[in-house]
Amino acid sequence: xxxxxxxxxxxxxxxxxxxxxxxxxxxxxxxxxxxxxxxxxxxxxxxxxxxxxxxxxxxxxxxxxxxxxxxxxxxxxxxxxxxxxxxxxxxxxxxxxxxxxxxxxxxxxxxxxxxxxxxxxxxxxxxxxxxxxxxxxxxxxxxxxxxxxxxxxxxxxxxxxxxxxxxxxxxxxxxxxxxxxxxxxxxxxxxxxxxxxxxxxxxxxxxxxxxxxxxxxxxxxxxxxxxxxxxxxxxxxxxxxxxxxxxxxxxxxxxxxxxxxxxxxxxxxxxxxxxxxxxxxxxxxxxxxxxxxxxxxxxxxxxxxxxxxxxxxxxxxxxxxxxxxxxxxxxxxxxxxxxxxxxxxxxxxxxxxxxxxxxxxxxxxxxxxxxxxxxxxxxxxxxxxxxxxxxxxxxxxxxxxxxxxxxxxxxxxxxxxxxxxxxxxxxxxxxxxxxxxxxxxxxxxxxxxxxxxxxxxxxxxxxxxxxxxxxxxxxxxxxxxxxxxxxxxxxxxxxxxxxxxxxxxxxxxxxxxxxxxxxxxxxxxxxxxxxxxxxxxxxxxx
Numbered sequence: 001x002x003x004x005x006x007x008x009x010x011x012x013x014x015x016x017x018x019x020x021x022x023x024x025x026x027x028x029x030x031x032x033x034x035x036x037x038x039x040x041x042x043x044x045x046x047x048x049x050x051x052x053x054x055x056x057x058x059x060x061x062x063x064x065x066x067x068x069x070x071x072x073x074x075x076x077x078x079x080x081x082x083x084x085x086x087x088x089x090x091x092x093x094x095x096x097x098x099x100x101x102x103x104x105x106x107x108x109x110x111x112x113x114x115x116x117x118x119x120x121x122x123x124x125x126x127x128x129x130x131x132x133x134x135x136x137x138x139x140x141x142x143x144x145x146x147x148x149x150x151x152x153x154x155x156x157x158x159x160x161x162x163x164x165x166x167x168x169x170x171x172x173x174x175x176x177x178x179x180x181x182x183x184x185x186x187x188x189x190x191x192x193x194x195x196x197x198x199x200x201x202x203x204x205x206x207x208x209x210x211x212x213x214x215x216x217x218x219x220x221x222x223x224x225x226x227x228x229x230x231x232x233x234x235x236x237x238x239x240x241x242x243x244x245x246x247x248x249x250x251x252x253x254x255x256x257x258x259x260x261x262x263x264x265x266x267x268x269x270x271x272x273x274x275x276x277x278x279x280x281x282x283x284x285x286x287x288x289x290x291x292x293x294x295x296x297x298x299x300x301x302x303x304x305x306x307x308x309x310x311x312x313x314x315x316x317x318x319x320x321x322x323x324x325x326x327x328x329x330x331x332x333x334x335x336x337x338x339x340x341x342x343x344x345x346x347x348x349x350x351x352x353x354x355x356x357x358x359x360x361x362x363x364x365x366x367x368x369x370x371x372x373x374x375x376x377x378x379x380x381x382x383x384x385x386x387x388x389x390x391x392x393x394x395x396x397x398x399x400x401x402x403x404x405x406x407x408x409x410x411x412x413x414x415x416x417x418x419x420x421x422x423x424x425x426x427x428x429x430x431x432x433x434x435x436x437x438x439x440x441x442x443x444x445x446x447x448x449x450x451x452x453x454x455x456x457x458x459x460x461x462x463x464x465x466x467x468x469x470x471x472x473x474x475x476x477x478x479x480x481x482x483x484x485x486x487x488x489x490x491x492x493x494x495x496x497x498x499x500x501x502x503x504x505x506x507x508x509x510x511x512x513x514x515x516x517x518x519x520x521x522x523x524x525x526x527x528x529x530x531x532x533x534x535x536x537x538x539x540x541x542x
Contacts, residue, residue, distance in 0.1 A: 006127035006198065007052040013202040014048035016209045017041045024216070033087045040080035046073035048202055055128030063129035068119050071131050072112065075105050075140060078147040081179060085151040088172065089158040101147070108140070125196055133192045141189055148183055152176065174215035182208040336367030387431040387515055394426050394471065398459060401439045408447050413454030419474075420461035426471050428536055430516055438512040441505040442475045442532050449479030449530065458531075469538040476531035482524040490522065
């Protein structure tokens with residue numbers, strides 16, 4: 001036995017059906033309605049699963065037994081439907097009648113198995129074995145149709161008369177839609193009377209499963225309350241829809257192939273494409289309904305709305321950044337301008353005073369230099385130069401930066417503790433100048449933190465192995481630490497608690513690290529010190 005293309009549709013639907021039934025049953029096994037729904041799903045499973053095997057087997061005896069089980073399951077489907085709707089709509093009399101129907105079906109089983117009145121043998125179609133029915137089977141079809149029709153009528157009358165609360169009526173509407181669609185699976189009776197068409201009734205039951213699943217997930221049908229991410233629900237529904245769509249295309253194409261007798265792969269591809277194009281509007285309409293139900297819009301509408309939202313957020317952030325920069329710039333420039341203005345006011349009366357002129361020239365030069373430095377830092381922050389990436393051994397760059405600041409370390413009585421192996425060289429693809437600027441900013445920050453009493457600057461290098469190797473550079477001082485309320489602001493431009501400095505150093509550093517595809521974080525403890533940790537993608541190591 002091997003699975004054929006004709007078995008895929010009923011096999012897939014049978015698995016979906018029993019999975020749905022188990023989900024409902026296990027949610028509340030004590031509830032009668034959940035148990036009845038499981039029986040209904042089990043009957044659908046037995047019918048479709050048995051037939052799917054018959055489409056794949058060459059064993060006539062096995063097919064004969066499986067087809068009898070499948071035929072019997074079909075009658076059970078109608079009874080379980082009726083039982084389910086009776087319990088759902090609180091119809092006690094109808095429920096009693098439904099229970100009596102189970103006995104009728106049980107009496108039918110031996111008659112159908114041991115006599116030729118209902119099940120007489122097999123047909124061998126192009127898609128596989130199928131039931132050949134006897135003269136009394138027409139009564140089975142009549143009973144089946146009558147019970148299903150009665151079930152739909154119960155649902156419809158309950159909805160029309162509004163006999164139940166609004167939420168329950170909404171659930172019943174979904175049940176009615178699902179059962180009404182599944183009714184069209186009755187087309188599978190035709191091959192039993194030697195009508196040589198593929199029994200595609202499983203398609204309608206696949207949609208039955210989708211609708212029931214949606215009602216469970218969206219409206220807690222049968223009191224199944226599943227807390228799950230909307231994104232996952234959406235993905236599962238779309239995946240099921242896609243499987244159903246592809247299965248339908250493949251199945252119909254095979255029907256064409258057997259009917260027309262062609263064997264060419266090219267012709268098969270052309271027909272499959274035509275069928276796919278024909279069914280695209282239906283698939284898109286169903287997906288549009290799912291999109292509307294879950295996200296109040298289609299995929300295109302959501303994407304367009306997200307684009308506008310992102311643009312709006314970006315504009316607000318840009319305005320916020322401009323306001324912050326303007327406020328900080330005005331504050332930083334105000335002090336040097338005040339000094340220049342003060343000396344300029346005294347200049348006419350003291351233009352002949354050499355001591356004043358000397359002091360004036362020195363202060364104005366210093367303050368103008370201060371403004372120039374501020375503007376340059378601001379430009380670095382607002383519009384960094386493009387990266388010039390080169391292979392760089394990070395140990396060499398750190399050593400070079402330490403040597404550059406050696407006098408400052410000595411002056412402030414700061415000792416360097418290296419927690420890395422100089423012999424192990426880690427290679428990064430970075431802009432050497434910009435990354436050195438980031439290191440300088442972090443080192444200078446540590447020097448300023450320990451400038452009063454000295455201390456230790458502890459530098460570590462480690463590799464964190466994840467999906468890709470990450471190089472971690474830690475720079476830790478033994479200064480006073482950073483106040484808890486200030487932590488969230490330290491990377492903000494112009495944020496500084498020092499008397500001198502612009503507050504742009506860490507903001508520029510963060511920008512450089514992020515430009516290199518890395519990230520920077522901080523850990524601090526009052527009275528112990530502060531550690532900055534830089535993480536970057538590791539290019540290679542030796």
